[in-house]
Amino acid sequence: MAGAIIENMSTKKLVIVGVILLLFQAFAFMVGGLIAPSPTTAVHYLATKCVDITKHRVGTKWFMPWGPNQCDKIQSFDEAMAKKVEANNIVFAVHIPLPNKEMSPWFQFMLVILQFDIAFKMYNQIDEGAMAMIDVGLAYRDDTVSEWTEMAHSFEQRKLNCNFTTSKTFENEGRYYECDLLPFMEVGSVAHKYYLLNIRLPVNERKKINVGIGEIKDIRLVSIHQNGGFTKVWFAMKTFLTPSILIIMIWYWRRITLMSRPPVLLEKVILALGISMTFINIPVEWFSIGFNWTWMLLFGDIRQGIFYSMLLSFWIIFCGEHLMDQTERNRFSVYWKQVGPIVFGSFCLFIFDMCERGVQLTNPFYSIWASDVGTELAMAFIIVAGICACLYFLFLCFMVFQVFRNISGKRTSLPAMSKARRLHYEGLIFRFKFLMLVTLTCAAMTVIFFIISQVNEGHWHWGEHTVQVNSAFFTGIYGMWNLYVFAIMFLYAPSHKRYGDGQSSGQCITGDAGGNSGEDIQLTTTITHVDGPSEIYKMTGKEAQE
Amino acid sequence: MLDGHLLLGWLSFTVIVYLLNLPGPTTAYFGLTGNEPLSILPLNSLPEENVGRAHYKLCDRLKLEKKQRRMCRRDPGVAETLREAITMSALECQYQFRFERWNCTLEGRHRANILKRGFKETAFLYAISSAGLTHAMAKACSAGRMERCTCDEAPDLENRKAWQWGGCGDNLKYANKFVKDFLGKRSNKDLRARVDMHNTNVGMKVIKAGVETTCKCHGVSGSCTVQTCWRQLLPFHEIGKQLKQRYETSVKVGSSTNEATGEGEISTGRNQQLPPQQPPPQPLPGLNDQIPRTMDLLHIEDSPSFCRSSKYSSGTAARKCYKDKNCDAICCGRGHNTQSREVTRPCQCQVRWCCYVECKQCTQREEVYTCKG
Numbered sequence: 001m002a003g004a005i006i007e008n009m010s011t012k013k014l015v016i017v018g019v020i021l022l023l024f025q026a027f028a029f030m031v032g033g034l035i036a037p038s039p040t041t042a043v044h045y046l047a048t049k050c051v052d053i054t055k056h057r058v059g060t061k062w063f064m065p066w067g068p069n070q071c072d073k074i075q076s077f078d079e080a081m082a083k084k085v086e087a088n089n090i091v092f093a094v095h096i097p098l099p100n101k102e103m104s105p106w107f108q109f110m111l112v113i114l115q116f117d118i119a120f121k122m123y124n125q126i127d128e129g130a131m132a133m134i135d136v137g138l139a140y141r142d143d144t145v146s147e148w149t150e151m152a153h154s155f156e157q158r159k160l161n162c163n164f165t166t167s168k169t170f171e172n173e174g175r176y177y178e179c180d181l182l183p184f185m186e187v188g189s190v191a192h193k194y195y196l197l198n199i200r201l202p203v204n205e206r207k208k209i210n211v212g213i214g215e216i217k218d219i220r221l222v223s224i225h226q227n228g229g230f231t232k233v234w235f236a237m238k239t240f241l242t243p244s245i246l247i248i249m250i251w252y253w254r255r256i257t258l259m260s261r262p263p264v265l266l267e268k269v270i271l272a273l274g275i276s277m278t279f280i281n282i283p284v285e286w287f288s289i290g291f292n293w294t295w296m297l298l299f300g301d302i303r304q305g306i307f308y309s310m311l312l313s314f315w316i317i318f319c320g321e322h323l324m325d326q327t328e329r330n331r332f333s334v335y336w337k338q339v340g341p342i343v344f345g346s347f348c349l350f351i352f353d354m355c356e357r358g359v360q361l362t363n364p365f366y367s368i369w370a371s372d373v374g375t376e377l378a379m380a381f382i383i384v385a386g387i388c389a390c391l392y393f394l395f396l397c398f399m400v401f402q403v404f405r406n407i408s409g410k411r412t413s414l415p416a417m418s419k420a421r422r423l424h425y426e427g428l429i430f431r432f433k434f435l436m437l438v439t440l441t442c443a444a445m446t447v448i449f450f451i452i453s454q455v456n457e458g459h460w461h462w463g464e465h466t467v468q469v470n471s472a473f474f475t476g477i478y479g480m481w482n483l484y485v486f487a488i489m490f491l492y493a494p495s496h497k498r499y500g501d502g503q504s505s506g507q508c509i510t511g512d513a514g515g516n517s518g519e520d521i522q523l524t525t526t527i528t529h530v531d532g533p534s535e536i537y538k539m540t541g542k543e544a545q546e
Numbered sequence: 547m548l549d550g551h552l553l554l555g556w557l558s559f560t561v562i563v564y565l566l567n568l569p570g571p572t573t574a575y576f577g578l579t580g581n582e583p584l585s586i587l588p589l590n591s592l593p594e595e596n597v598g599r600a601h602y603k604l605c606d607r608l609k610l611e612k613k614q615r616r617m618c619r620r621d622p623g624v625a626e627t628l629r630e631a632i633t634m635s636a637l638e639c640q641y642q643f644r645f646e647r648w649n650c651t652l653e654g655r656h657r658a659n660i661l662k663r664g665f666k667e668t669a670f671l672y673a674i675s676s677a678g679l680t681h682a683m684a685k686a687c688s689a690g691r692m693e694r695c696t697c698d699e700a701p702d703l704e705n706r707k708a709w710q711w712g713g714c715g716d717n718l719k720y721a722n723k724f725v726k727d728f729l730g731k732r733s734n735k736d737l738r739a740r741v742d743m744h745n746t747n748v749g750m751k752v753i754k755a756g757v758e759t760t761c762k763c764h765g766v767s768g769s770c771t772v773q774t775c776w777r778q779l780l781p782f783h784e785i786g787k788q789l790k791q792r793y794e795t796s797v798k799v800g801s802s803t804n805e806a807t808g809e810g811e812i813s814t815g816r817n818q819q820l821p822p823q824q825p826p827p828q829p830l831p832g833l834n835d836q837i838p839r840t841m842d843l844l845h846i847e848d849s850p851s852f853c854r855s856s857k858y859s860s861g862t863a864a865r866k867c868y869k870d871k872n873c874d875a876i877c878c879g880r881g882h883n884t885q886s887r888e889v890t891r892p893c894q895c896q897v898r899w900c901c902y903v904e905c906k907q908c909t910q911r912e913e914v915y916t917c918k919g
Contacts (some may be wrong), residue, residue: 042716066690100706
């Protein structure tokens, strides 16, 4: 791949392209910051304690915390104790959303977190490693009057990870333990308007179920969903970006096929990068508005995973192809050592994701972190993936270092080279340095904005406007990597400057092209595929022009 | 259920005491500081279910101001929440002061008289009332008890749109706004009224300062590329504890009772050593009408001793105390009676998480200490 557009472009044009891209970048940030609301909303729910008075249960009865047909409530468990209500007859009911609101498919997903309020009692402390056994049912309906339809029902175990910060004395009775958040539920699509959760904590002393879990005072839930406005902005962005990347991809590939040589590895990898970007961009999420596709969340993860591994592979191969150490590469198999960790790491994450979100397709209450074996397994996957990532970055850093070493080596010998050879190397160096700079900038921007969005409270007030930092981060970074892929495909596409007026490279070559034909041949033999024959074409083309 | 529970049960009983309805100069507040008798508190009893306008009755019984009544009637959930707020703050106040000379007796004229003055105890009552109301409001919001909660600024259709577009503010924000509206912002020249207002605000601020932000990561494969944070209230026990600490370090402002002289002599007195992390007492401005912007509770005059029966309390005679702990302090040096008696109590209880306790009955000899009269 030689004679890329970037080398043959005048600085002026390059600056113009850069400015246009920067404008788009700023636009992407502004769309998120000014138009979109914050990406997600968390809503608190306090479970209402209902009493199940039915003696013989026929089918499932659903308990509503408020509104018409609400259940028989108790305020506290002291009341239950006085009324001699058994634990098995107490139902914690939570209606999602709160009164006068309804859920919408635009919310994309909903995940719910469980928190127990457990009061400290001297004679009823939480045992070491206590597990709470939760009998939970989820139902939905689409209008306020119809019957509830069951969506899922499950017995789940959650480990209570609580500690009591003050001393365990009589004086401190009634104060609450500090408990870890428990993952509770995750649904990948919000197709219905109303959801109802009924939670029970059945007690069975013989089987030691729900014994020694302390005095649970309340159950609190926090539900998190994507904001409808953010979804709309996000979809709009995807819908806009898909054709742009697609068009530049087709243009890029046409350029390559127009050449008389077969495409080299780097060109194929760039195309693959474009394809994976398009894969992420395609707004299939539009379907989630009409269809109840719960697998969308998992699918999104897979798409992102593919893109990330493609991007990482691209960096490695790009470095490798610019090593300038006269070895024959241009084959994917040469890079197995570097690409291996990426593939293996992302495979691990894929398995992990399948174990968590895959199982959640059938049981929304499933959590891999709930059981000890699951936790160890999940940790193992994540650690292996982490090691792979470290390995990869070591390889990448080493390669970049090698390239720079070679560059400085070549620099010293550049003046002694023939012009064509020098231009070739200068082109290589420029190409490499440019990508290096752009990549580092993008990566740094990502990290910086990530930190800003984490540190910040979520929004800035800027005059009369409220800037949603988190949304700006998502749209901005998403836009940035799109522009990155766009720029790479545009700038690293083979140039056909030989037809037009040679500007930067052409002018230099014309001077002594004739005298150096011997060395040119030598050049092409030593670094055939890295440069490809197009270099010769350029040379010959120039000569012909002369 | 052992001691703690019995204590609470006893406390809740004491709250159900009719109080005299005395109008005072800075009354018309709410909760423990309102002039209504705390008679609306048959605890734990549910109101008649939403039969029409049952909540109107409750609102009327709460003896609210005009604006407050309007806010109460607007939503059936409010009345219930107001009642819960009173209960909560009353119980917490009594819990926090159970070992003190003034044990937060809310009965009769004592409370009304305390509210007429500017003691530290007055300050605490104001603060715990507003804190209780804020807490109860936020809780009621998340329990779905209120019809209008967050997102209530606009007409109905727009609410729905707002919710679908960007969610709503959190319930704490709403609770704060509600309480500010409810308790009203009165500009008052009277120093005591302003101190009361300040203490009310301290209650709300303590709630606000005690908010914990919790986050959950839910990005690709559960990574932290996407995370959502929310604010969570501290348990009300913690709030009560913090307010009690502020009560102990309360700052005295204003010239002592004699406002007519207009000298503007302001004494800053702290009754106890500050915890180290607190800022040093700010130099108070020399004008009476300036109230320092602090998170400290303010009081105007020194508290009575609460030892003997007086306008403000029934004294500590016959109060139960704990030997080696607070008998000396509570009994004001009058000494205590020791009574030995046999008590049968449930013991070695096996408690299940709910509603079931299996206890043995143990008979113990127990010494009960009460203050001499």
